[in-house]
Amino acid sequence: MKTLLVTISKGGVGKSMLTCQLARYAHALGLRVLVVDFDDQINASRALERKYTDNDVVATRLGLTATELLLRYNPDDLGPLPDFALVAGDGALVREFVEFARITDPEQNHSHMYMAQANFSSFLGDVANHYDLCLIDSPPAADIRVSISMMEGDAVLSPIQLSQESIEGIAETLQGQRGILRIKASSNPDLQFLGFLPNMVESNPKQREALREIADAVGQFLLRNEDEELQILPRRAAFADAQEKGTSLASLAKTNTAAREA
Ligand SMILES: Nc1ncnc2c1ncn2[C@@H]1O[C@H](COP(=O)(O)OP(=O)(O)OP(=O)(O)O)[C@@H](O)[C@H]1O
Ligand SMILES: [Mg+2]
Structure with a gap:
């Protein structure tokens, strides 16, 4: 996996x-x-539990939620392990985990984090033979949920928007205290950063200018294909449409010209 x-x-x-x-x-x-x-x-959980046509697959929840996985992991709770599965969000991670990490004394905080990391590590080990790919959706923050995922994971992919404001997020994700480079150097040398993927790209002067600035700052970290060509995802309503309906872009493309183009 x-x-x-x-x-x-x-x-x-x-x-x-x-x-x-x-x-x-x-x-x-x-x-x-x-x-x-x-x-x-819980946006990803919701989108994966919807389906649009009979051909779409609904992700099956495992027997534990994200908070239970990090704070109270017990392999007996996993239940069956279907081929398209979800550890659903439960809306409680910030309250139960991130806030706790902020308010408690550093020692307690550390043990809490180690426990969560150990739980996540055991979990990944327990399911490794049952899955080929584990995808982790994260909050828009570099908090300890993200650090733990970087410490235990194999690779990171970071969508970005081509705007002035996104440059800060890029720097934080790459070089911040809990950034990819820091975690790679300190605790997971095998972690692979696939790169920043410009998303919702529009061909206008503002975005072109932002791309130039981002390329100047972190050009070697932009996602490229095997031929070293820069990869981007354009802004197309079909992406949002597919998400909202609970289907894949490919499935939408069968009957929808705009989705096919996207
Ligand atoms: N390339 C695209 N073209 C058009 N719409 C898009 C594209 N990519 C994403 N969207 C839509 O933009 C909205 C925001 O995307 P999404 O929820 O995936 O962002 P996010 O980074 O997960 O946000 P958050 O940080 O709040 O979790 C959604 O409605 C999504 O469907
Ligand atoms: Mg999201």
Whole structure:
């Protein structure tokens, strides 16, 4: 099993869309896919539990939620492990876990975090033979849910928007205290940063200018294909449409010209 974290400490740039569409795509290729929703907004869980046509697959919840997984993991709670599965968000992670980490004394805080990391590590080990791909959706913050995922995961992908404001999020995700480079250096040398993927791209002077600035600052970290070509996702209503309906872009494309183009 490979574990891919989709993260950036900036809201609304397409993390959940990318997680869900990658999950549906990978499952359609025949891979066994598990999605872990570490965001209290529960957007990915909701989108994966919807379906639009009879051909769409609904993700099956495992027997524990994201908070239970990190704070009270017990392998007996997992239940059956279907080929398209979800550790659903429960809206309680910030209250039960992140806030606790902020208010308690550092020692207690550390033991809490180690416990969560140990739980997550055991969980990934327990399900590793049952899945080919584990995708993790994250909140728009670089908090300890994200750090733990980076410490235990294999790879990271970060959607970005081409705007002035997104540059801060890029720096934080890459070089911040809990950034990819820091965690790679300190605790997970094998962690692979696939790159920043510009999403909702529009061909206008503002976005072109932002892309130039981002390329100047972190050009070597932009996602490229095997031919070293820069990868982008354009802004197309079909991405949002697929998410809202609970289907894949490919499935939508069968009957919808705009989705096919997207
Ligand atoms: N390329 C795109 N074109 C058009 N709409 C998009 C595209 N990518 C994402 N969207 C839509 O933009 C909205 C925000 O995307 P999404 O919820 O995936 O962002 P997010 O990074 O997960 O946000 P949050 O930080 O709040 O979790 C959603 O309605 C989504 O469907
Ligand atoms: Mg999201």
